[in-house]
């Protein structure tokens with residue numbers, strides 16, 4: 482059979498980046514080869530995100546573009562995979578006639594069989610969620626361009642059911658991956674020249690794997706990956722404040738190749754809003770975790786996620802978010818307006834009653850504050866020297882860019898260095914987003 486060409490577009494989170502690589506590996510076993518040229522494609526897959534309405538609207542617009550191309554000149558099949566496929570299921574086939582295939586995040590092994598149905602002129606669909614599936618035995622087809630950094634999924638699903646979030650519905654219950662396969666994958670990446678891995682999970686702190694009578698927790702897995710090689714940097718995302726332990730922070734302090742950057746989503750600085758969000762921690766409990774990070778990892782940076790304008794949010798509750806941000810001094814934050822998602826507790830039980838213009842004004846205040854905090858965090862680095870792992874600069878061949886262990890972007894003159902080298906860089910200048918420096922060794 483002649484080799485088929487697979488074109489994948491990936492939207493949303495890092496977990497989707499890994500899933501697209503897993504899908505490419507599954508289809509590679511069935512004579513598909515990844516192409517970056519849409520014109521060459523026999524199959525187009527769109528790996529989707531449902532976290533906010535505008536993410537889904539972007540995908541619908543893209544599907545219609547593929548539809549117009551098919552009418553004009555192309556004959557590829559179109560498949561929608563990922564969270565939007567799981568959330569909408571058959572509805573997507575009814576509403577978008579360009580779509581031939583709908584496959585949820587736990588059903589990618591079924592793709593080859595579903596594609597045979599599509600080839601025989603039917604529509605293919607499988608959105609069954611699984612309690613076991615981790616794709617742990619599959620070696621993803623790497624689609625990154627830098628061959629320096631890569632993502633490795635250690636678990637799937639989420640049991641936290643935050644009231645605004647679609648993830649538990651689109652990705653199912655938590656299940657952890659066999660640690661042997663995680664360590665094997667990280668080792669192979671190192672042998673292939675990668676120098677940084679990011680371990681991924683919706684809530685990595687609830688990673689659990691039973692080994693005989695023992696239960697292996699995230700801290701232990703992190704230690705095993707850290708021991709692969711001192712030149713392999715290790716990051717992880719995402720932690721949940723209610724589960725992040727002092728033990729984890731002590732493990733990070735013990736290994737220089739475990740990166741000193743903690744992403745700890747806050748969402749809101751008000752205990753009453755956190756209650757309505759079902760985040761299961763209070764303002765005080767969150768601050769206590771920040772203090773623990775400062776105690777065990779004084780040099781670490783902290784980043785976060787913030788939602789502005791959640792159901793019932795008062796001006797006073799908004800001010801509590803601003804004051805906690807100021808106190809925490811975040812280096813970076815993902816900041817969004819609340820977007821009501823169907824089939825979530827918030828959509829069914831709470832009112833999305835903060836007017837849009839108030840949401841926008843509050844989000845803007847959060848963004849302005851964060852940009853001041855980010856600049857302050859970067860200014861503290863002036864004159865400091867950091868070890869940077871680099872890749873190609875997007876802007877100029879004469880420069881490289883890289884990241885410090887604290888996950889700060891540094892741009893510096895290339896000299897004789899090449900992608901994937903470590904370099905020590907003294908920081909000379911900064912903006913709120915980037916550090917600039919010179920190589921010292």
Ligand code: SF4
Nearest residue numbers: 639641642643646648
């Ligand atoms: S922890 Fe909450 S916000 Fe994060 S994926 Fe799970 S349910 Fe969603």
